[in-house]
Amino acid sequence: MDRLLASSASAQEATRRAIRGRRSGEGPRVRFGTDRAGMNAAARSESLTIGAVSRPTRRIRSIVFDTAVDDLGKQNILLRGYEMHGAAFVELSWARAATPGGARGSIELRVPSLEVGKMLGFSEPLRRSIANRPLEARSVAETERRERVLERAHTRIAVCFDDGFVECGGRRSNFHEIELQLLEGAEEEFWTVAAELAPRAKARFLPMSEVELALARATGAGVAPVKARRPTLAADASLDEAIVTALSACLDQFVANWPALQSHAPEEAIHQMRVALRRLRAGVGMLRRSVVSEALEAASAGARDISATLGAARNLDVLVDMLVAGPLAQANGEPRFYALLDAAERRRIEAHAAVAALVAAPATTQFVIDLRAALAAKAWRPPSGDAAPQRSAFDPSAPGTAKSFAMRSLDRLHRRAIKKSRDLAALTPDQRHQARIAFKKARYAAEFFESLFGAHAKARRYLRRTAALQDKLGAVNDLTVAAELLRGLGETDADLAPASAFAIGWCAHARAGAAVDWKKTERSLKTLETFWR
Structure with a gap:
């Protein structure tokens, strides 16, 4: 144009x-x-x-x-x-x-x-x-x-x-x-x-x-849903600049998806809002070793509370899609399965209404404005006193501090993710979920700081492979969460119990089938090459 x-x-x-x-x-x-x-x-x-x-x-x-x-x-x-x-x-x-x-x-x-x-x-x-x-x-x-x-x-x-x-x-x-x-x-x-x-x-x-x-x-x-935007930082950026840029990008993604909630299919907007707040909380958590900030901690707590409502809606979105593609497809027209689907859909509608009310609530607007104010004021400081020996104390406004902070943080988060994913095939569902969270934090950090390093091709490979592993682990976790929701539906309404039990069994079978490639996945992680060293 x-x-x-x-x-x-x-x-x-x-x-x-x-x-x-x-x-x-x-x-x-x-x-x-x-x-x-x-x-x-x-x-x-x-x-x-x-x-x-x-x-x-x-x-x-x-x-x-x-x-x-x-x-x-x-x-x-x-x-x-x-x-x-x-x-x-x-x-x-x-x-x-x-x-x-x-x-x-x-x-x-x-x-x-x-x-x-x-x-x-x-x-x-x-x-x-x-x-x-x-x-x-x-x-x-x-x-x-x-x-x-x-x-x-x-x-x-x-x-x-x-x-x-x-x-x-x-x-x-x-x-x-x-x-x-x-x-x-x-x-x-x-x-x-x-x-x-x-x-x-x-x-x-x-x-x-x-x-x-x-x-x-x-x-x-x-209005189309908005995906995460990777921050762009100069090679000599300060940690202050990195904090403002990265957390602003998370907040931008969160609020940009509000209008998309009024579309005919708000599921993706809810998902992207949840991703934005997860990225924000991961960023604040990563900063705790180098800066102290009451304002950022308050923002993280607010993001956690908002995410709880978003998560409830997102889990029901996944459940309804899974029922249609899985158990319902094998139900051969059995009415009780359609009754189960209707019950899940009613709960999803209620959860979507709760998300809409949350977005319209004054407290959510205050969350957004307070965080904008904190970022504008750079409302954080290096640790002092008893906290200083346990933290990496340096001037976050000094040029180049973003890169030194990024290298230490990426090393730590990558090592933690690799450690938690050892012997994937033998891990319990909860342990695999923890491994997924660890890789998610490592990937978010990599996206925050990718522009500080010149190895774009290596960074893309790292992000692609960690995202693929996260998706595999996420699919298994979705089945676990779906089973819990199905169990709740069956306990609430006895007429739904038979269909709920069948769907829970389907989830267990699908979860067992997904475990066959964990050893291969674990071997591939040993060749995962970092891009920041």
């Missing part, structure tokens, strides 16, 4: 500067959803009134355009027109596939009007990208925006209070959103303001606006 617009971009640069521009280089921003009472409480709060300079209220009408067959959406392009103060603007943004973190390119122009023909006049390449099919309004939003700028000693924060509605797909819904954006100054103070605001407004964190969500629902495309 960059090349698509190159022919017209230079001629439009003057116009872009003359109107609003892209405001590139600005600091972080955060968006909250709330209700009218929460909006009013936020507007009156000391956090957003002391040192605040108000701006005139603006009314904004925004329209998202696409063709009837979603030509732009399929190319991950967003074409948005909006009217403000009697002027019309158009914003075109698109994915930059090669850019880490999924950054988007964008261009914004003033146009004569939001009439489609006139609006498209600025870009022949855009017309070609939709094969000259007509554009239509896919969503329309009208917003009353009140703006303030918080002027602190060394920090300026823009605050927007948006009240409005969005019409999309024949449905209309109201929204109340608060957005904070750091214009200048310390990121630490920005997140402190956000952390103070969230409970007062009873706010929920919004990874994307209500308008974007409504459009995704109306087009039927939904």
